[in-house]
Structure formats: C-alpha cells, structure tokens
Amino acid sequence: MSSGPAAPAASSAGxxxxxxxxxxxxxxxxxxxxxxxxLVAAAALAGAVVAVSHTTPSLASLxxxxxxxxxxxxxxxxxxxxxxxxxxxxxxxxxxxxxQALKDATVAIEDRRFYVHHGVDFVGVARAxxxxxxxxxxxxxGSTITEQYVKxxxxxNESGLLRKIxxxxxxxxxxxxxxxxxxxxxxxxxxxxxxxxxGVQAAAQTYFHKNVWQLSLAQCxxxxxxxxxxxxxxxxxxxxxxxxxxxxxxxxxxxQGYIGASQAAAASQAATHVxxxxxxxxxxxxxxxVQYVTEQLIRxxxxxxxxxxGLKVYTSxxxxxxxxxxxxxxxxxxxxxxxxxxxxxxxxGFIRAMVASTDYRTTQFNLAWQAHRQLGSAxxxxxxxxxxxxxxxxxxxxxxxxxxxxxLGAGSVPPYWNVSTxxxxxxxxxxxxxxxxxxxxxxxxxxxxxLGPAKIVAVAHRMGITxxxxxxxxxxxxxxxxNPLEVAxxxxxxxxxxxxxxxxxxxxVVFPDGRVQRARVHGHRAIPAGVAYVVDxxxxxxxxxxxxxAMPSYYSGVAAGKTGTTTxxxxxxxxxxxxxxxxxxxxxxPQAEVPMPGVQGATYCVPIWGRYYEMVFGSQAxxxxxxxxxxxxYRPWTGPHAAGSPxxxxxxxxxxxxxxxxxxxxxxxxPTPRPTATPTATPVPSxx
Numbered sequence: 001m002s003s004g005p006a007a008p009a010a011s012s013a014g015x016x017x018x019x020x021x022x023x024x025x026x027x028x029x030x031x032x033x034x035x036x037x038x039l040v041a042a043a044a045l046a047g048a049v050v051a052v053s054h055t056t057p058s059l060a061s062l063x064x065x066x067x068x069x070x071x072x073x074x075x076x077x078x079x080x081x082x083x084x085x086x087x088x089x090x091x092x093x094x095x096x097x098x099x100q101a102l103k104d105a106t107v108a109i110e111d112r113r114f115y116v117h118h119g120v121d122f123v124g125v126a127r128a129x130x131x132x133x134x135x136x137x138x139x140x141x142g143s144t145i146t147e148q149y150v151k152x153x154x155x156x157n158e159s160g161l162l163r164k165i166x167x168x169x170x171x172x173x174x175x176x177x178x179x180x181x182x183x184x185x186x187x188x189x190x191x192x193x194x195x196x197x198x199g200v201q202a203a204a205q206t207y208f209h210k211n212v213w214q215l216s217l218a219q220c221x222x223x224x225x226x227x228x229x230x231x232x233x234x235x236x237x238x239x240x241x242x243x244x245x246x247x248x249x250x251x252x253x254x255x256q257g258y259i260g261a262s263q264a265a266a267a268s269q270a271a272t273h274v275x276x277x278x279x280x281x282x283x284x285x286x287x288x289x290v291q292y293v294t295e296q297l298i299r300x301x302x303x304x305x306x307x308x309x310g311l312k313v314y315t316s317x318x319x320x321x322x323x324x325x326x327x328x329x330x331x332x333x334x335x336x337x338x339x340x341x342x343x344x345x346x347x348x349g350f351i352r353a354m355v356a357s358t359d360y361r362t363t364q365f366n367l368a369w370q371a372h373r374q375l376g377s378a379x380x381x382x383x384x385x386x387x388x389x390x391x392x393x394x395x396x397x398x399x400x401x402x403x404x405x406x407x408l409g410a411g412s413v414p415p416y417w418n419v420s421t422x423x424x425x426x427x428x429x430x431x432x433x434x435x436x437x438x439x440x441x442x443x444x445x446x447x448x449x450x451l452g453p454a455k456i457v458a459v460a461h462r463m464g465i466t467x468x469x470x471x472x473x474x475x476x477x478x479x480x481x482x483n484p485l486e487v488a489x490x491x492x493x494x495x496x497x498x499x500x501x502x503x504x505x506x507x508x509v510v511f512p513d514g515r516v517q518r519a520r521v522h523g524h525r526a527i528p529a530g531v532a533y534v535v536d537x538x539x540x541x542x543x544x545x546x547x548x549x550a551m552p553s554y555y556s557g558v559a560a561g562k563t564g565t566t567t568x569x570x571x572x573x574x575x576x577x578x579x580x581x582x583x584x585x586x587x588x589x590p591q592a593e594v595p596m597p598g599v600q601g602a603t604y605c606v607p608i609w610g611r612y613y614e615m616v617f618g619s620q621a622x623x624x625x626x627x628x629x630x631x632x633x634y635r636p637w638t639g640p641h642a643a644g645s646p647x648x649x650x651x652x653x654x655x656x657x658x659x660x661x662x663x664x665x666x667x668x669x670x671p672t673p674r675p676t677a678t679p680t681a682t683p684v685p686s687x688x
Contacts, residue, residue, distance in 0.1 A: 069310030349501030450639025554610025563601025
C-alpha cells in the first residue's frame with residue numbers, strides 16, 4: 001500500500017500550526033505594545049507632572065491677574081447713576097446676588113461633577129478623551145470650572161501641555177483653600193459671555209437690560225450656555241442656536257435633578273427677549289454730569305484705572321435736585337433755545353445738579369460746563385464788590401443815569417464807548433443800590449472806569465470765575481465769555497459769606513482693595529464777609545424790587561441774585577443763591593449767538609430758577625443771610641464820574657427803585673402766580 005499522499009497533508013497541517021503560533025506571538029506583542037504605550041505615556045505624564053510640580057509656585061505666592069472691572073458712579077445718596085467701562089465690561093457681584101438657578105445651570109452644562117471632584121476631574125478627562133477619539137475631533141473639554149477660573153485669574157492665555165499641568169496643580173491647591181461656592185462665584189464673575197460682557201452681571205445687563213438677580217430660569221439657562229462658544233451661541237446674531245443651547249441646558253438641569261421636567265418644559269417655552277445693544281451707561285438724567293466726572297477721574301487716575309479699575313465713585317450729585325432741575329427747564333423753556341442749570345453747595349463746593357436741556361444721545365457738548373457765553377449784567381455784582389471793597393457805600397454813592405459817549409483813550413479801539421440802558425430809559429441821579437436793581441448799564445459803565453476794570457476782573461477771579469477775562473471797561477456789562485459752572489461757583493462765594501470753595505464733583509473713591517480717597521474740602525476767603533453781606537442784601541432786594549421782581553410768583557423763600565441779558569438777547573441768565581445753594585441758569589442757542597427777540601434774563605431764567613427752588617426747598621424754612629460782626633468801613637466816593645448826592649442824602653436805599661424797572665415779557669409757559677404778600681424791603685446796612 002502506497003504512502004505518498006499522506007506526506008503533503010502532514011506538511012500542510014504543520015504549516016498551519018506554525019502560522020498560528022507566529023500570529024499568536026505577534027498578537028501578544030501588539031497587545032503588550034498597546035498596553036505599554038498608555039502606560040509609558042501615563043508614566044511620562046506622571047513624570048512631567050512631578051517635574052513641573054517642583055517648579056509650579058504655590059497659589060499663595062501667585063498674584064491673580066488684574067481683571068478689568070467696571071467703575072460704578074453713585075449720587076450723594078448712594079444711588080447708582082452710571083457705570084464706566086472700556087473694552088471689558090465687568091461688574092463683580094457677590095454670591096448672594098447670583099440666582100441659584102444660574103449656578104445650577106452652569107454646573108449642569110459646564111462641569112456636572114463639580115461638587116464631587118477636587119479641582120481636577122479625572123473621570124471627566126477620560127470621558128472627554130473617548131468622545132474626542134470617537135468623533136475624530138474635539139467635542140468635549142476636560143477642564144473643570146475650577147481650572148477655567150484658575151486659567152482666567154492666575155495664568156496667561158498661552159496654550160500647551162505645560163500650562164495645562166500648571167492649571168491642574170493650581171486648581172487642586174485652590175480647592176484646598178476655597179469653598180465650592182467661592183470658586184463658582186469667582187468663575188461666574190470672570191467668564192466671558194460675548195458682546196463685550198465679562199461676568200454674569202454685565203451679561204445680564206447687556207442681553208436683558210436687567211440685574212443678574214432679576215433673571216428668570218429661562219434667562220439663566222441661556223446665559224449658562226454661552227461660555228462654551230459665546231460667538232456661536234450668540235443670542236443676538238444666532239438666536240436659533242442660542243435657544244437650542246438654552247434648551248440643552250434645561251434638559252441637563254432636569255436630568256441631574258436641579259429642576260423638574262415640568263419646569264424645564266415651561267422654561268423652554270418661555271419667550272426670551274434679548275436686546276441687540278447694551279443699555280446706555282451715560283444717557284440718563286445725569287448724562288452730562290457723568291461726562292464731567294469721567295473727565296475728572298481720568299485726570300486723576302488715568303484712562304485704564306478709570307474705565308477698568310473697578311472703582312466705586314461717590315459723587316456730589318443729588319439726583320433729586322438733578323431731576324428737579326430737568327423738570328424746571330423743560331416746563332419753562334420755549335421751543336427753540338436750549339438751557340443749562342448748575343447748582344453748587346456753598347458750604348463745600350459740591351456740585352449738586354448739572355443739567356442741560358439738550359439730549360446727550362444727540363450731542364455730547366456739555367452746555368453746563370463747556371459752553372462759553374457772555375454773562376451780561378450778571379457780571380455787575382463783581383463790580384459792586386470791588387466798589388464796596390474800595391470804600392464806596394452803595395446807598396450813598398450816586399451816578400447820573402444817562403446816555404454815555406465815553407472817551408477811552410487815544411490807544412483804544414474804538415476810542416469811544418457808547419453806552420445806553422437796555423430800555424433806553426434813564427433814571428437821572430441814582431445810587432448804586434437802585435442802579436443794581438434796575439441793572440443800569442450807564443451807571444455801571446461809569447463805575448467800571450472809576451474803579452478800573454482790572455479790579456473787577458480780579459474780584460471775579462477771586463470769587464470763582466476761571467475763564468480768562470480782558471480788563472476792558474465793557475467787562476462790567478459781561479462782554480467776556482464764561483460758563484455756567486464757574487458762574488455758579490462765583491455766586492456760591494456770595495452765599496458762603498465770601499469764602500470760595502472750588503467746584504467738586506467727587507466726594508470719595510473706593511478702590512477694589514478697600515482703600516478710600518475722600519475729597520478735601522478747603523475754602524479760602526475771597527472777599528471780606530462784610531462786603532459779601534452788603535452785596536447779598538442788595539441782590540436779595542433785586543428779587544423783590546429789581547429786574548427779578550417776579551421771583552415771589554414762583555418762590556417766596558430767601559432768594560438773591562442778578563439777571564443778565566446780552567446784545568440782541570443772544571444770551572439770558574439768572575444767577576442766584578440762598579445760604580444753602582447757589583444756582584446759575586442760562587438759556588440761548590448752543591450753535592451760535594442767535595437773537596431771542598423779547599427775551600431777557602427775567603423772562604424765562606427767573607421762572608426756571610424760582611420753580612427749581614420751589615421744588616428743592618418748598619416750604620422749608622431757610623435762614624436769612626447772617627450779618628457778620630465786622631462790616632465795611634466806608635469813605636466818601638470820589639470817582640471822576642460819580643455825581644453828588646441829591647438832597648436830602650438818604651442813609652439807606654429807598655424801599656423801591658426810583659424808576660420803574662424795564663418791563664419784561666412773561667414766559668409763555670409761566671404758571672399762574674401764587675398770591676403773595678407785598679414784600680417788605682430790607683435796607684442795606686448803614687456804614688459802621
């Protein structure tokens with residue numbers, strides 16, 4: 001029997017067994033290699049972590065990066081009036097101000113194991129790695145909320161393995177120091193939500209024009225979904241994607257037990273209105289004051305600290321007075337001209353109101369501070385001060401009220417000065433008291449030449465006018481330009497018994513580290529108290545018997561002041577005060593000196609001032625001006641243009657002007673005057 005065929009069969013079986021043995025060896029090698037690679041990688045990573053840990057500074061030694069924060073402005077009563085910020089819009093809020101729903105939504109979508117891990121979530125890292133491998137690209141992040149906060153607050157924005165290791169090590173240290181709520185609150189105050197908003201408060205204000213503590217569940221869920229991709233999930237530019245992301249957050253909250261399924265369903269159906277633009281920070285009733293304060297802050301602290309330093313600025317503004325000033329202007333001004341009002345506290349120079357009738361959204365030109373216009377006859381009280389300082393008794397110093405053709409000297413251009421009264425009526429021989437009440441240009445022109453215009457300029461500058469003034473005789477009629485703020489400051493010097501305080505808008509500044517910088521209130525004597533008192537009483541008489549005689553129809557309390565009207569009625573003023581508050585009111589056309597036919601300082605500005613003081617003080621009893629112990633020492637006034645006293649010489653001014661003041665047109669919107677008792681004239685003190 002032949003055995004030939006059996007040999008090949010045996011050879012084939014042997015080859016198959018050999019192949020299986022070789023394949024088994026290769027399989028073992030591949031498996032071992034597959035196991036070794038991650039082990040080696042893990043060992044290498046562990047070695048890297050150990051090596052880096054020796055060079056990673058402790059959390060205590062690191063200074064967290066200075067995060068840009070909004071500067072908040074408050075009025076004198078602690079009410080927020082504005083927020084200032086640069087490119088980074090951030091306002092830090094406390095944990096108690098952040099809704100629990102927003103905290104839960106953030107944890108549910110960003111870091112579901114936040115309350116379990118210790119800053120580094122190894123389970124989360126593994127889960128994210130598997131998901132990324134299966135998807136072929138990054139679909140999940142492995143960073144915890146703690147790590148994200150550490151990255152934002154302590155580390156630079158560079159990427160790479162080294163930074164990730166630093167991030168994990170510091171997160172671990174932070175978990176040893178802070179509670180979970182502290183970490184979550186810090187994260188919510190630093191993370192970016194898109195549209196320039198950093199932190200939950202800025203995000204709530206940007207998208208919903210609300211504070212974060214006012215948000216609904218649906219709004220909280222929408223915000224919680226933004227940090228992963230603020231641009232891709234933008235509720236402004238991609239509302240459909242933003243709503244889908246919001247619903248995903250609600251679903252995650254329900255799945256993790258933070259809310260019920262019915263709550264999630266109801267919130268997903270809620271309309272979530274989102275604003276396309278951030279709320280205006282400087283377009284409220286204090287817009288122009290905020291502009292002024294911002295300029296002051298930048299001068300003191302620079303742009304970066306002002307807009308990003310997280311300052312709390314307590315200003316001098318009284319929002320009640322501010323709103324009263326707005327109402328007084330709007331209820332009285334006619335259609336066309338604009339107006340401005342500035343109030344200053346004489347005791348310290350604090351600006352209590354700064355109002356312009358223009359719309360800040362239309363023009364940022366601040367009429368109350370930046371407009372420089374001629375003052376008109378409201379300049380005359382400074383000449384009166386100079387005269388009293390020089391020894392002239394206003395009650396017994398007389399001039400002839402008459403048309404003037406004054407020679408100013410061969411070097412003057414023009415050499416002659418023609419002066420007339422506003423109404424072209426003249427009172428004849430008249431003392432300075434009545435000349436002030438009647439605002440007689442011809443008398444004050446002669447007084448200016450007798451005094452020398454340089455003395456008038458010096459008085460105005462001492463009392464608070466900071467604009468440059470040329471020492472021409474016409475200065476007494478208000479030919480030089482000034483702004484309402486400095487005029488209010490100068491008239492506040494009258495109210496403060498001759499002591500001038502520079503205007504201040506900032507009462508105190510609180511820095512993020514708790515330091516406080518308070519305003520220094522320092523006044524200096526600008527004019528003698530006795531001189532101030534004499535002029536105060538004459539200006540008080542002006543609101544009863546002079547160009548401001550309509551004042552009791554609007555306000556019956558203590559009031560003193562002076563009207564002003566410029567050529568062709570291009571500008572109209574009333575600048576007045578009582579012992580508690582000094583206020584300048586201006587009206588005119590901002591763009592140019594446009595005539596306002598029939599308008600004088602008494603036509604609209606007196607009613608504005610009176611209405612405003614009625615709102616501010618009402619029936620409040622305001623003490624009269626206090627007579628100081630030392631009064632001016634008078635001597636016979638021998639000015640070249642002065643006239644002799646009529647017979648008999650009065651010792652005090654008459655109770656009413658010797659000539660009827662020029663009538664003025666009543667404001668078209670003036671209220672029906674209240675009936676008032678006939679005022680009793682208060683005589684100017686006799687010489688001591």
